[in-house]
Structures are given as C-alpha cells and as structure tokens.
Amino acid sequence: MKTDVLIIGGGPAGLNAAIETASRGIKTIIIEESYALGGQLKQQTQFFNNLPKQFDRQRGIHLMRTLIDRLSPLPVTCLLKHKMIGVYKDGRIGIANDTETFPIDAKKVIVTTGAAEETDLFPGWTLPGVMTVGAAQILINRERVLPGKNALIVGLNSFSAEVTKQLKACGINILGVIDKNVSVNDKKLVDGLEDKKIRVMVNTVIERATGAGEVEKVTINNDGKKEDLDIDLICIGKGLSPILEPLEILDCEFGFQAKLGGLVPKYYSTLGTSNPSVYVAGNAAGITCLGGILVTAEIAALNALKALGVLNDNEAKISSSFLWDELRSMESEESIETFIARVAHIKEFHEECELPLPASFHAILEGC
Amino acid sequence: MDKSTIVCRCEEINVDEIEGAIRMGASTFDDIKRLTRCGMGPCQSKICMNLVRELIANNLGVSISEIPPPRMRMPLKITRLGILAGKTSSSNVVSVFDEASLEAGER
Numbered sequence: 001m002k003t004d005v006l007i008i009g010g011g012p013a014g015l016n017a018a019i020e021t022a023s024r025g026i027k028t029i030i031i032e033e034s035y036a037l038g039g040q041l042k043q044q045t046q047f048f049n050n051l052p053k054q055f056d057r058q059r060g061i062h063l064m065r066t067l068i069d070r071l072s073p074l075p076v077t078c079l080l081k082h083k084m085i086g087v088y089k090d091g092r093i094g095i096a097n098d099t100e101t102f103p104i105d106a107k108k109v110i111v112t113t114g115a116a117e118e119t120d121l122f123p124g125w126t127l128p129g130v131m132t133v134g135a136a137q138i139l140i141n142r143e144r145v146l147p148g149k150n151a152l153i154v155g156l157n158s159f160s161a162e163v164t165k166q167l168k169a170c171g172i173n174i175l176g177v178i179d180k181n182v183s184v185n186d187k188k189l190v191d192g193l194e195d196k197k198i199r200v201m202v203n204t205v206i207e208r209a210t211g212a213g214e215v216e217k218v219t220i221n222n223d224g225k226k227e228d229l230d231i232d233l234i235c236i237g238k239g240l241s242p243i244l245e246p247l248e249i250l251d252c253e254f255g256f257q258a259k260l261g262g263l264v265p266k267y268y269s270t271l272g273t274s275n276p277s278v279y280v281a282g283n284a285a286g287i288t289c290l291g292g293i294l295v296t297a298e299i300a301a302l303n304a305l306k307a308l309g310v311l312n313d314n315e316a317k318i319s320s321s322f323l324w325d326e327l328r329s330m331e332s333e334e335s336i337e338t339f340i341a342r343v344a345h346i347k348e349f350h351e352e353c354e355l356p357l358p359a360s361f362h363a364i365l366e367g368c
Numbered sequence: 369m370d371k372s373t374i375v376c377r378c379e380e381i382n383v384d385e386i387e388g389a390i391r392m393g394a395s396t397f398d399d400i401k402r403l404t405r406c407g408m409g410p411c412q413s414k415i416c417m418n419l420v421r422e423l424i425a426n427n428l429g430v431s432i433s434e435i436p437p438p439r440m441r442m443p444l445k446i447t448r449l450g451i452l453a454g455k456t457s458s459s460n461v462v463s464v465f466d467e468a469s470l471e472a473g474e475r
Contacts, residue, residue, distance in 0.1 A: 033445070086442030096447050101454065121419050123370040126377045208370065241418060248440040256433035262418070263437060 003029045003077075005304055006093060006106030008084050008246050011039020012290060013112035013282025013297040015067040020301035021110075022074035024310050029104060030076060031095060033083045037071075038064035039114055040134070043141040046162050050291045050333045052298075052326055060290070061141075084246050091277070108277055108304040111247055112297060115240035115261065115283035120154055124209030124218075125236075133163040133237040140170050148233025152218055153177040154206060158334070160237025161189045165196060167235070175229050178204035178220055209234060242284045250278050255348065259341035260286030266349040269324075269361050270303035271296060274349075279304050286345065288338050291330030299323050321360040328364065340368050375423065376416040378409020386420060390427045397421060397438040410446060413438050 005021045007014045010032030022028045044060025086094040092103035117132040139147045151172050153164050156179040168174050176199040184190055190200050207219040218229050241261045252273040253266045264286045265273050272279050281300035282293040306316040331339035350357050371384035381404050389403040397420055400406050407413030425432040
C-alpha cells in the first residue's frame, strides 16, 4: 500500500489533519486502532467553547460527527481496527489487523496518537472500582453503565472537574474531590464544584483503599487529619501524558517539558520531528486543550503539504502565521503556560540543530 | 507508603521489589525490568512506566526528567504470531478443534 500522507490515530487531531491534506487532493490514509473514528471525542458530551473559527461551539460528540462528515467526501482511506506495530528496515510502516501484517509506504507520516491517562500509586489502587476519570466517563456516556454509587475523585483539573459533574448528574454521590497540592490555582474550578455542593479538599492524599474483592473503603489524609469514607468508586484524574511508542520506533528524539505532559518528541516550528518524514500533532505533541489539538493538526498537515510541494512557500507562510496566532489564542484561553512551554520546546530544538527560527516566529517569541 | 503496594499490575511487582532493584544499582526503567520483570506483561509498561520512573527519581534524589523511558520493542501492540508470520487465519480455538479432530483419526 502506498500513500502520500499516513496518519497514525483517528482522533480529533488525526481527523483534522486528514481534512487538511485530503481537501488538497493528497492521498491520505488514517490508521485507527479502535472500531470507529473520533478517539476520545466519542464520550465527550460536554460543550467546547474554545474551538478554531471553522467550528461552532459544540459538544465533543457533535464535533466528532462534524469532523467525520467533512472528511467523508474527501479522498481518504480510513483503516479501522488497524494498528501500527513497527517499522520495516526500509522505513515503511508496519500495520496489523486481525488477519494480516502489511507495510504502508508513506511519503509523510503524521503521528496523532493522543495521550494516556496517568494513574496514582496508593495501597489498593489495583482494586476493582478504582479507575481513571476517563474510564468512568466512557462507562457513563458510551457504555451507559454506572461505575458506582459513592465516589471519591483524586486530582483536580478541568477534565476531572467536568467528569465529576457528569457523574453527579448521573446520580452518583460524590464524597469529595481531593488534590495533593496545597492550593489550586484555578479558583473557577473549585467554585464550579462547590456550586454543585461537591466538597473540594486540597492538601489531601489517599492513605489506602481497601475492600474484599472490590474497593469499599478509603482512608484520606488531609494535612495529617485522617478520615475514612465508605465508597465503591475512586476516579483518578492525575492528568495525561503523550503516547510516544510510534514516535520512539520511528527514531524521533525526545525532550522533557513538564507543562506539556513530561516526555515530548522534539519538534520544529513546522511540527516536524527529528525524523524528516515524521510530523506530530495533537496531545502527542504536548498535552493541550481541544482547540490546541485541532490547530496543531492543521499546522502539521500544512507543513507536510509544503514538504510534498503541494503548497508554495508564500501560501504556507501566510497560513502558518495565521495558525500560530490561532494556537496562541486557543491555548491562552485555557492555560498560557502550555503555549509558552511549547514555544520554548521548539526554540530549544531549533538552537540544538542550529536552525534559525522562521521570521514569523520571532513575533511569537516576543509575545511570550 | 506500604512497601507491598503493587506498581506493575501485569507482573505483580511491588514497591519493595522495585526499591530492592534500585538498591542493587538499577537507575533506569530497563534496569528494573531486567531485574524484576516489571513492565514485561500484557500492557508492556504503558500503565506503570511513569510510576516506576517516579520511584527511581525519588529514591535516587534526581528529577524525573533524567529517567529515560523503557526501550520500545516491536511489535508495539499485542499481535498474534500467526499474523506476524503472514498466516491468513490464526485462531486458537480453531487449532484446538483441529488437534481434537486429528486425534479422533479424521485425517
């Protein structure tokens, strides 16, 4: 199988990148591990206000529909239930499904594998009934199964707060949202939960979770003060980290950026990695908001198109500075730190390679 | 933290076993893996990778940024050997039935 662009992962970033490349008539293949496109949008019933201008304010599940509808008339091959399992010596990508393994020869690869949720270490964390907030959201919104009746949420961030409200709306009793940090920067998050009569406790950790065969009791420690709670559900919202396996096997180099989720592939202002045929976008390029996921996908697709000779330098330059402005506005809406870390990450790699940053990027640097 | 707390749930490796490996000189995820089988189960360290990196960093008093991730090996995802080798069908269930029918003399 041959293609111009191969996209690894059919979530929001992969779909948006494919829309960009395929709408230019470029042969595009999307590899998607699960049974359907959409990635984590499949269970995101919450509204997203902060989206690029070509999208109206809408729920995640509707955005998934919007993206798939825009993609369907375009020359894209979507290989569902296919996974990337490796790379051949000659650089072709190894793909497997339920029945066979085969190579795909792609001129450019865009890695949009997204992110995985982090777990937390405490005695009893492997008991049934302990899961990530994302898993609980899949259960209520996709599987229509109540994961428990009395829940404790560990870790306060915008995603865990959103899922907490959704769990409460399903009738689950929330005994509290705890966070190990002494103070929470985002007062709006705390207020939003307390408005719904949900107890928020900072400087609090789990001592242990216990139960016979499943979680039944949890001991929390609030600054030395211990409290036992009867629960049957613990949801861990410790945050996300980029999924890097395909990038690692493609010989991409990595750097560390705490604000982007830890280990992140090194990339240029083009979102091209140290492997000249590989681009990265979405959460795999550093944890960001949905708007950031969609815009980075456009930036990566645009630069892949430029490298393929489909766009001329001037076209690419104009679109690129527009997209970087949009990315800054998307990311500053949620957390400007993400954008600053991203720009610092790019600058570091350009300096390491002694490659000057494009002129349009200097204005962005000054803005940070 | 209770030292019997499981870190790698696939291989059931606990905090004590990982800290023991660190005391023996392990300083990367791959060292821990070779000494304990941590991260060698079905999830291939997807769940425990950062838990283990954090334990190493805390025990050695360094930043987690200095602890490299484990070396990735192909195939990246669980894949049947038959599919890797190019066999068109490879179901365990079918092969069991095949053997049963062979034993029954249905050649």
